[in-house]
Structures are given as C-alpha cells and as structure tokens.
Amino acid sequence: MTIGKTFQGDLSASSTGEMLSARTNVKDSAGYVAIERVIGTLQERKGSFVLQHSSTMNKGEAQQSITVVPDSGTDELLGLSGRMTIIIKDKQHFYEFDYEFQR
Secondary structure: OEEEEEEOOOEEEEEEEEEEEEEOOOOOOEEEEEEEEEEEEEOOEEEEEEEEEEEEEEOOEEEOOEEEOOOOOOHHHOOEEEEEEEEEEOOEEEEEEEEEEOO
16 A cells, blocks of 8 residues: 655655555554655754665564665765654654664
8 A cells, every 4th residue: 555644843844655554354454664754854953765664563562673774875874874653643643763874
C-alpha cells in the first residue's frame, strides 16, 4: 500500500512510501515492512532522507525498527542518522525521532 504522512515539530516534513503488511489469525499479531522518503526541514536544515521500517506485533507486543537509511540524507541533511519510534495513543500516531548528524 502507498503511505503518506505529515510531520510537525522539530521535523516539519511530508513523506511518501510503500508498505507491505501481513496479519495472522491471532488477534494483535502482524508484521510490516516499508520504505518511506521524507522531504522537509529538520531543525531548520532542509533536505530529504529515507526511513526503513521492519516491525512486528506479537499478541499486542510491538517490536519496532524504523531507521534512517545510511547516507540517504540530501542537501543540509547530509550525514543524518537515527531511529524513529511510533507511539499510539487514542488511535493516533505520534513519532519520537532520535537523530544526529555525522561529521
């Protein structure tokens, strides 16, 4: 499926991506993979980068891996690395982005 997001905060950006997912017959067990290109501004630095997702849900217990693809940062986001975490509250998605810039 095609995905699209808008981010607000330190990361002011939009994204598009492709996702594959699978559900099982067991409630709250599933998995997905995705590649997502993010374009915008991160703390006043403009550019783009790519996120790689690989996550599972085991009877409601989530294991997430959402990582900046190495060397995918462009323009002022060159050298970006990091990990993102999705937090779901009241059926809404919120994102924590732990990142740094390599010199």
